Amino acid sequence: MDEDFEAVRRDPDPISRGRRATELLAVYQQRSTELARIRRAAIEEARDVLGGSYAEVAKAFGLTKGRITQIRSSAPPAYRAFFGVGPLTVALPGRIILGRQDPVIAGEDDATGTHLIDELGKLVFLTNRFIIDPREEWEPAGDAVVVCGPASAHIGHKLMSQDPLLGMTLGDNVHWYIEDRATGERFLSPMDEREPARADHAYIARHQYGNQVVVHIAGLHALGSVGAAHYLMTSLPDLFANYGDAEFSMAVTTKFDGLTPIETNVLVPPRGWT
Numbered sequence: 001m002d003e004d005f006e007a008v009r010r011d012p013d014p015i016s017r018g019r020r021a022t023e024l025l026a027v028y029q030q031r032s033t034e035l036a037r038i039r040r041a042a043i044e045e046a047r048d049v050l051g052g053s054y055a056e057v058a059k060a061f062g063l064t065k066g067r068i069t070q071i072r073s074s075a076p077p078a079y080r081a082f083f084g085v086g087p088l089t090v091a092l093p094g095r096i097i098l099g100r101q102d103p104v105i106a107g108e109d110d111a112t113g114t115h116l117i118d119e120l121g122k123l124v125f126l127t128n129r130f131i132i133d134p135r136e137e138w139e140p141a142g143d144a145v146v147v148c149g150p151a152s153a154h155i156g157h158k159l160m161s162q163d164p165l166l167g168m169t170l171g172d173n174v175h176w177y178i179e180d181r182a183t184g185e186r187f188l189s190p191m192d193e194r195e196p197a198r199a200d201h202a203y204i205a206r207h208q209y210g211n212q213v214v215v216h217i218a219g220l221h222a223l224g225s226v227g228a229a230h231y232l233m234t235s236l237p238d239l240f241a242n243y244g245d246a247e248f249s250m251a252v253t254t255k256f257d258g259l260t261p262i263e264t265n266v267l268v269p270p271r272g273w274t
Contacts, residue, residue, distance in 0.1 A: 026126050030086035033076060033124045040075035043068060079240035080123045082206070084143030084213030087126040090116050091144055093152040093222075094131040103133050108222035111259050112147050112229045119233040120145075140214055147225050149218040151176070159216045163205055165271050166249045168218065176220050178203055178251050180268055187251065187267060189220040198256045200224030201267055204232055205249035213245075227254025231264045239270065247273045 008024055011017040043057055050056040058065040092113045094103025105113075117127045132138055132146075137154040140146065148156035150168050160167050169179045169186065177186040178201050190199040202224035207214040217232070219225035231252045232239075250270035255263045 026087050030126060034081075034085045036071070036075040037078065037080050040071055041078040043072060044078075076124050077237070079237050080125075081245060082213075082236055082240045083120065083123070083125065083145065083215060084211070086143055087128060088120060089128050089130050089140050089142065089144040090120070091130045091132050091138075091140065091146045091148065091155070093148045093156070094133050095152075096134060103131055105131055106222045108219075108226055108259065109147060112217070112222075112225045115226070115229050116145055116147075116233070140212075143213045145215045145217065147217045147229070149176070149220075156216075156218060159205065159207060159214065160203070160218065162207065163249050164273055166203060166205070166251060166268060168203065168220070178220065178267070189224065190253070191221055191223070199253060200227065200256075201251055201253050202228035203249065203251050204228050204270075206243070206247055208245060208247050223256060223259070224254065226259055227256065227261045227264050228252055230254070230261045243270065243272060249273070 004020075004024055008017060008020045011020060043054075043061070046057045046060060047054055050060065054068050055065050058068045061068070063071075090113050092105055092109045094105060097104055113129055117129060120127050132148055132153045132155065134153045139155055139158070146155055146159060148159075150157040150160045151170075163181075165180070165182055167179050167181055168176050171177050171186070171188070173192075175188060175192045177188050179186045187201050189201050190197040200219050200221050200223045202217065202219040205216040207216065215232070217225050217228045219228060231254065248270050250266065251268040253265050253267045254261045
């Protein structure tokens with residue numbers, strides 16, 4: 001970090017210097033937010049160690065009790081770490097349409113991205129919305145939420161192939177299924193049943209590569225990703241409490257009214273990979 005800082009200061013090109021300074025400011029801001037989260041979590045842990053007294057915690061931290069109260073109410077919650085430190089890329093699948101050069105995005109995926117970015121902003125994440133070009137082998141360089149099935153782009157296939165427990169498979173009826181690799185059980189989307197319903201299954205996984213976190217969401221149809229995104233952000237405290245920074249995967253089923261989720265249930269319970 002110090003090397004990056006000095007390199008920006010020494011950059012003779014004002015355009016390059018300005019861009020690099022902007023990028024580094026974003027990184028510094030997210031690191032500052034993470035330190036605030038760590039301190040808030042440490043306060044709660046220290047309170048238990050010191051017998052439940054915030055006054056004792058304040059004394060041990062060299063702060064006033066009022067400052068401790070302020071930190072507890074203003075700093076991000078511990079479960080923010082589920083997504084890493086940030087900044088975060090929210091990557092959505094682009095689709096190629098005949099006659100158009102640039103990828104377009106489905107309305108369902110747009111709704112998923114909008115919801116994720118809004119909710120991640122509440123956790124003080126700086127986010128960058130990115131449209132995945134299915135013709136390219138793109139991979140996130142930092143912390144990311146990737147919304148993409150294995151058939152939509154290279155990154156969706158790569159992430160899901162690393163999951164030892166859950167995946168997606170193409171059936172003889174040319175429909176995709178969520179497959180439990182441990183039991184062999186397969187789940188067809190309610191949208192593909194003989195009597196279709198306005199509901200869909202979706203896959204959720206958390207990958208950890210050293211200090212990089214990639215959260216992966218993939219609906220059997222684009223609609224399923226909407227439900228998975230809503231479930232994830234609502235259930236985040238419990239998921240973090242149970243799995244912390246571990247790798248795991250699960251599946252959910254969501255019923256919809258248009259694009260609005262009205263009921264979500266766990267299809268395959270979350271399981272850690274180790």
